[in-house]
Amino acid sequence: MRSFIIAVAALAATGGPAMAETKPQNGWLTLSAPTTQDHIVFDGAVWRCKADVCRSTKVKSLPPLRSCKRLAHELGTITGFGYRGVSLSDAELAQCNPARIAKTPASEMAAAR
Numbered sequence: 001m002r003s004f005i006i007a008v009a010a011l012a013a014t015g016g017p018a019m020a021e022t023k024p025q026n027g028w029l030t031l032s033a034p035t036t037q038d039h040i041v042f043d044g045a046v047w048r049c050k051a052d053v054c055r056s057t058k059v060k061s062l063p064p065l066r067s068c069k070r071l072a073h074e075l076g077t078i079t080g081f082g083y084r085g086v087s088l089s090d091a092e093l094a095q096c097n098p099a100r101i102a103k104t105p106a107s108e109m110a111a112a113r
Contacts, residue, residue: 023085027059029071030080040074043067049075064088068096 027045031052040047040054047056054075059067064083072078077097081088088096 025058025084027056027067027083028080029054029068029075029078029082031075032077032079035075037075040071042071042074047071059084065092065096068093069098072097 034051035049037049043060045056045059047054064086067083068078068081
């Protein structure tokens with residue numbers, strides 16, 4: 001009986017982590033226009049870009065929307081975003097992209113004062 005308990009404990013100790021579901025650690029994004037950068041380093045991860053698509057094989061565990069906002073600031077308008085198995089919705093993508101404020105003569109004059 002004692003050897004049976006030891007065997008079950010050993011199996012549980014070795015089989016637990018191996019059976020745990022692993023979450024993807026990669027990221028991808030699509031841009032509204034092709035980028036001229038072939039890669040960008042963001043939070044320690046290298047994102048490789050080709051035309052309007054960038055991918056990273058391993059990204060840190062950060063909130064996807066936060067990461068999207070920071071990458072949009074660097075690369076431009078993002079039209080699709082996946083991060084560690086989570087894809088952003090259209091509403092989240094609207095929050096991700098920086099607001100573009102068009103300058104008018106009145107706003108330029110106010111800024112000059």
